[in-house]
Structure formats: structure tokens, C-alpha cells
Amino acid sequence: MTNKIVPVILAGGKGTRLWPLSRATAAKQFIRFIGDQTLFQMTLERVGDPALYEPPVVVTNEEFRFLVAEQAREQSMPLSMIVLEPSARNTAAAVAAAAAIVSKQYGDDAVMFVLPSDHSITVDDAYKTCVRIAADAARTGKLVTFGISPTEPATGYGYIELGDALPGGAHKVNRFVEKPKAEAAQKMVDAGNYYWNSGMFLFTAGRIAAEMTTHAPEVVAAATNAVAKAQKDLDFTRLDAQAFAESPSISIDYAVMEKTANAAVVPAAINWSDLGSWDAIWKTGSSDDNGNVVSGNATLIGTKNSLVMSRFSHLAVQGMENVAVIASEDAVYVGKLENSQQVGDLVKHLASSKKTEYLTETHPTSLRPWGGYTSVLNGERFQVKRLFVQPGKKLSLQKHHHRSEHWIVVKGAAEVTIDDSITMLHENQSIYIPQGAVHRLHNPGKILLELIEIQTGSYLGEDDIIRLVDEFGRS
Incomplete structure (x- = not known):
């Protein structure tokens, strides 16, 4: 038993709307867009008060499991x-x-x-009051959501029509409205009793299970069975695959919230954004005197009310207004901010061609439980990567059948195991790992280890890794 609130953070999904920074394997909640924290870390911070919240339950997938663990560790959460x-x-x-x-x-x-992990919210007194009202209503058996006071006739959000007031500050829900056309959205904003559907929910565990048994029995049966047959794997709980696959694929809104007679909404005049478009990123960023939000290497001349972000390349933007210019390591997006809700359509177009499909799937920078790597250059029978290894972390003890590797230390110290020998390397030193040699890389220091890795061989795919020993359970 607990009198505290139990946060459940949903941290799965794929990234399409904030391309090219987000990809299928690089969802937006784990990316640092502007500032030092990711959206997932900001979500953790919002539920970090131990007097009010129990430690969170995070629901994610195989691809993101180490990202979740590492970013929570960075927050000491x-x-x-x-x-x-x-x-x-x-x-x-x-x-x-x-x-x-x-x-x-x-x-x-x-x-x-229940919290999405990719929203931006200002935690102030108004927000805290809304959480208290929602929790009190949930304890009376209501299924509660937050209704965000609309600031514009946005067509990218669902809407909630406010019903009669309930004791304590919540309201009944008259109806849910799917993402509307512009004219309908304007009418709802003008009416004054419609709110954006935030996608956040509060209810007791027993009440939501009972409602699902009534309205979505196949979902709750499959999920409950998957939990009963779950297996522990290191710090993770793996739901049973066969049982979980039997659940229909449906949102909590469709499955329960739009059907129940117990739906309630708390009108929330809070600073909230789901950061689902580059336009939303621009609106939440800190702008200069010309209304520009800039992140990374960029020079702007005669440009106004624009979002310019670059990971590596220096962007020079001249004479533009109301545009987004976003450069990742391998792609650049340029478009009007007002059209940024349609980036998902562009991603679908890219994904439909074999020549550009890879741009929607894999990000050049791949994060791993030990750190990660960035692809710098690819050619016939060679590729160059930048490796970065967190302090105290080590890669698996491994070998490759088809490639050799050269490692050059750029920053920090590296402990390199090759077969039966161990070598310490420092900045500007290098080592060669022959094809087939059993090897391992370890950062024994207290700062980030950075290396340049040059791979040569007949096949350079990531599946040519034979892990012999791995502290992350991947061998």
C-alpha cells in the first residue's frame, strides 16, 4: 500500500515528426534538442519529489532499454x-x-x-495544483486526464469538451474530439469550453483494470498474462512475448477513455507542449532579438522568427523568415515552420525509396549502454567511426570474423585487451586489432574516453560481432 502517486512513464515509440534528429531507433524523448536534459530526463525530474511520488515504473522497448537506464542514472533517479x-x-x-x-x-x-516521456511542462504551482486535483478525483474512481487550455486552433491535438463540474475541481467529460480541421478547431477555441487532450492520465490501478475488463477485455487479458509470465533480465522486466502479442494494438483513449462513463478532466492552464513539431520546439526555445532560436554552429544574417539547429556542420542562413533549418550528421531539413506538422509525411516519402530509407531508420550516432559511436565516413571495404566510452564502462569481450580495427585515442585513457595482452593507451596513441583477435575496450578513467576507429575488411556490418563476455547481458 502507498499514499503516494506511482508514476508510469511511457518511453517507447518511434521518431518521425522531428526528423532528421529523431529516427526509428532514436526517439525524440532521448534527444537533447535545446539544453542539457533530454525530454525523458525532464519527465523524470517532474516526478522526482519523494514526498509525493514513488519511484517511477518505465515502460519501454528492447531498443531503448539502456538509454532509459543510463539517462535515469545521469539524473540520480x-x-x-x-x-x-x-x-x-x-x-x-x-x-x-x-x-x-x-x-x-x-x-x-x-x-x-501515466505520463508520456516526450512532453515539455513547466512545474509551477498551477501544475502542482492540477496534479493534486486529478489525484483526488482518481481516488473517487474517476479516470482523469488533463485538459490543456488552448492557445491557438491547433490541428495536431485532440480536444476534450468540458462537462459539469465535479467536487474538488475536476469536470466530467462531455466528449472527446479527434484532431480537427482548422475551421473546426477555431470554433472550439472560440467556444471556450474545449481543451487540448494532454495524453496524461491519473487513475487507480484497480479502477483502470476494471474498466479495461469491461471495455477492452482482450487487452487486459493479454497484458496481465504477459506480466504473470514476465522474466527478469539484469535490471529489466521482460514481458512475455507470446502473451503480449495477443493484445490488440489500440490506444488507451480509444480502448477506454472514449467509452467509460467515469472519464473526468482537470482544466489545466499550464505551460505544456508535446514538442511534436519543429514549430513547437521553436516556440519553447529561447529566442534572440530577431525571434530566432539557434542551437549549435550557425551564422544568421537577415533572418527572423526561425529555428536553426546543427549537430556538426556550420549552418549559414541568410534572408529567411519563419523557417526551420535542421542539420543532423547525415541529413538537412529545410521547411516553413507553419508546415512542420507535415514532416511525418516527408519521412514516409523518404522511407518509400530504397535510396533514402536508411535516413529514416538509423541515426549516425548510436547510443549503447557503455557510451556509443558516430559514423564519420563509409567507403568500399572501410569505415571510420568516433567511439565514446563513459567512465568506468567497458565494451563486450568480442571478436570479428571479417574485419580488422585500428583505434586512435583522442581523449582520455583506454585499457585495451587483445587476446592475452593488456595495453594502456593515452591521447595520440594507437593500436591495431587483427581480424579474429579476441579484444575488449575499457575506460578506466574518470573522464569520457574518445577514440577514432578505422575498420577495414570484406564485411563491416554490426552483426559481425561475436560477444564472448558482456556485462550488459548481450553475449
Whole structure:
């Protein structure tokens, strides 16, 4: 039993709307767009008060499991559990699985606070008051969401029509409205009793399970069975794949919220954004005197009200207005801010061609539990990468059948194992790893280790890694 709120953070999904920085394997919640924290870390910070919240339950997938663990560690944030979904089944199955876990751990009366991991919210007195009102309503058996006061007739959000007031400050829900056309959105904003659907929910674990049993029995049956057959893997809880796959793929909104008679909404005049477009990133960023939000290497002349972001290349933007110019390591997006809601359509177009499909899937920078790497240059029978290894971390003990590697230390110290020998390398020193040699890289220092890796051979794919020993359970 607990009187505290149990946060359930949904951290799966794929990245398309903030391309080219977000990709299928690089979702936006784990990316640092502007500032030092990712959206996932900001979400952790919002539920970090131990007087109000229990440690969060995070629901994610195989691809993101080490990102979740590492970014929580960076925040010094304890997690109750990292739950791995074996397949994508939308939010209803994730919530049902979390409800079964929370019920087992804290009891049916525990209040769950279901949070997307990719929203930007200012935590002030107004926000805290909304959470308190929503939690109180949830304890009376209501399924509560936040309704965000609309600031414009946005067509990218669903809307909620406010109903009669309930004791304590919440309201009944008259109806949910799907993402509207511009004219309909304007009418709802003018009416004054419609709010954006925030995608955040509060309810007790027992109540949401009961509602799902009524409105989405196949979902709750599959998710509960997947939890009952779950396996522990290091610090992760793996839901049973076969059981979880039997759940329909449906959102919690469609499965329950639009059907229940117990839906409630808390009108929330808070600073909120789902950061679902480059336009939204621009609106939340700190702008200069010309209304420009700039991140990374860029020079702007005669440019106004624009978003310019670069990871590596220096962007020179002249005579532009109301545009987004976004440069990742391997692609550049240029478009009007007002059209940035349609970036997903552009990504679909890129994905439809074999020549550009890879640009939507894999990011040049891949994060790993030990650090990560950035692809710098690819050619016939060679490729160059920048490796970065966190202090105290080590890669798996491994070998390659088809390639040799050259490592050059740029920063920090490297402990390199090759077969039976161990060598310490420092800045500007290098070493050669022959094809087939058993080897390992370790950062024994207290600062980030950076290397340039040059691979040569007949095949350079990531699947040519034979892991013999791995502290992250991948061997």
C-alpha cells in the first residue's frame, strides 16, 4: 500500500515528426534538442519529489532499454522497474501491464500517473495544483486526464469538451474530439469550453483494470498474462512475448477513455507542449532579438522568427523568415515552420525509396549502454567511426570474423585487451586489432574516453560481432 502517486512513464515509440534528429531507433524523448536534459530526463525530474511520488515504473522497448537506464542514472533517479515491451501494441496494453505491476506492488488503490516521456511542462504551482486535483478525483474512481487550455486552433491535438463540474475541481467529460480541421478547431477555441487532450492520465490501478475488463477485455487479458509470465533480465522486466502479442494494438483513449462513463478532466492552464513539431520546439526555445532560436554552429544574417539547429556542420542562413533549418550528421531539413506538422509525411516519402530509407531508420550516432559511436565516413571495404566510452564502462569481450580495427585515442585513457595482452593507451596513441583477435575496450578513467576507429575488411556490418563476455547481458 502507498499514499503516494506511482508514476508510469511511457518511453517507447518511434521518431518521425522531428526528423532528421529523431529516427526509428532514436526517439525524440532521448534527444537533447535545446539544453542539457533530454525530454525523458525532464519527465523524470517532474516526478522526482519523494514526498509525493514513488519511484517511477518505465515502460519501454528492447531498443531503448539502456538509454532509459543510463539517462535515469545521469539524473540520480531511482526507478521502481524498467518494463520491456516485446512488441508495439500502443498505449492501452502498456497501461494494462503497468496496472497489473502497480497492483501487485502497491495494491489496487494505488494512484497511477501515466505520463508520456516526450512532453515539455513547466512545474509551477498551477501544475502542482492540477496534479493534486486529478489525484483526488482518481481516488473517487474517476479516470482523469488533463485538459490543456488552448492557445491557438491547433490541428495536431485532440480536444476534450468540458462537462459539469465535479467536487474538488475536476469536470466530467462531455466528449472527446479527434484532431480537427482548422475551421473546426477555431470554433472550439472560440467556444471556450474545449481543451487540448494532454495524453496524461491519473487513475487507480484497480479502477483502470476494471474498466479495461469491461471495455477492452482482450487487452487486459493479454497484458496481465504477459506480466504473470514476465522474466527478469539484469535490471529489466521482460514481458512475455507470446502473451503480449495477443493484445490488440489500440490506444488507451480509444480502448477506454472514449467509452467509460467515469472519464473526468482537470482544466489545466499550464505551460505544456508535446514538442511534436519543429514549430513547437521553436516556440519553447529561447529566442534572440530577431525571434530566432539557434542551437549549435550557425551564422544568421537577415533572418527572423526561425529555428536553426546543427549537430556538426556550420549552418549559414541568410534572408529567411519563419523557417526551420535542421542539420543532423547525415541529413538537412529545410521547411516553413507553419508546415512542420507535415514532416511525418516527408519521412514516409523518404522511407518509400530504397535510396533514402536508411535516413529514416538509423541515426549516425548510436547510443549503447557503455557510451556509443558516430559514423564519420563509409567507403568500399572501410569505415571510420568516433567511439565514446563513459567512465568506468567497458565494451563486450568480442571478436570479428571479417574485419580488422585500428583505434586512435583522442581523449582520455583506454585499457585495451587483445587476446592475452593488456595495453594502456593515452591521447595520440594507437593500436591495431587483427581480424579474429579476441579484444575488449575499457575506460578506466574518470573522464569520457574518445577514440577514432578505422575498420577495414570484406564485411563491416554490426552483426559481425561475436560477444564472448558482456556485462550488459548481450553475449
